[in-house]
Amino acid sequence: MKLKKRLITLSFVTLLFPGSLYAADLGIGVNIDAFSDDGIGFGVLLPMRFGNLTIEPEGSFSDFSSDGATIAGNESTERTSFSVGTGIYVRKNLVLFTESYFGVRLGYRSDDETTTSVNGADVFTYDSTGHALFIAPTVGIQYFFSERFSLGCDVGLMYSDGKNKYSQSQNGVAFGYSSGDYSEWSTTSRVVVRAFF
Numbered sequence: 001m002k003l004k005k006r007l008i009t010l011s012f013v014t015l016l017f018p019g020s021l022y023a024a025d026l027g028i029g030v031n032i033d034a035f036s037d038d039g040i041g042f043g044v045l046l047p048m049r050f051g052n053l054t055i056e057p058e059g060s061f062s063d064f065s066s067d068g069a070t071i072a073g074n075e076s077t078e079r080t081s082f083s084v085g086t087g088i089y090v091r092k093n094l095v096l097f098t099e100s101y102f103g104v105r106l107g108y109r110s111d112d113e114t115t116t117s118v119n120g121a122d123v124f125t126y127d128s129t130g131h132a133l134f135i136a137p138t139v140g141i142q143y144f145f146s147e148r149f150s151l152g153c154d155v156g157l158m159y160s161d162g163k164n165k166y167s168q169s170q171n172g173v174a175f176g177y178s179s180g181d182y183s184e185w186s187t188t189s190r191v192v193v194r195a196f197f
Helices: 002-016
Strands: 025-033 041-045 048-050 053-069 074-093 098-119 122-146 149-170 173-196
Touching: 025 053, 041 074, 041 173, 053 098, 074 122, 098 149, 122 173
Parallel strands: none
Antiparallel strands: 025 041, 025 048, 025 173, 041 053, 048 053, 053 074, 074 098, 098 122, 122 149, 149 173
């Protein structure tokens, strides 16, 4: 429990502490995660560069839906996810106009999924909701087209720890409910565009 409190505190301290912002190189960025299990994800970044250190509050959202036929009938799935957090990176110049960065992303994520199956006159609905804290060691590289504009990509190994709730219904009548803790490892990969002021 102490680890969760520390992650939350560290995730949002950069959003609440403006003390040294006048000394920073401020920017805005967007990321695209096209390889997510949750569909194509989009995010907004607020990078702040202090020397070779970058602190980058972030928020992201993804939406996924699918329809198809199964042996039992027709099935549709809708999944949405959002996250807020902060990335902390150390940057290193590589060759002209190119730098690498490595560090950690940490924060909070929420996932909601609904699957509906139609089998004759019966409609089955399965709902899942998850909330988790995450930490993701991350490495990346970015190329600067100018002093203030870069295109990069990064990859990470994310560990999530949280709670899931599941419910089921048939023709609108609930018949099952469960909840529990979960933890999982997953990979992340993003294409990132950043612009600095």
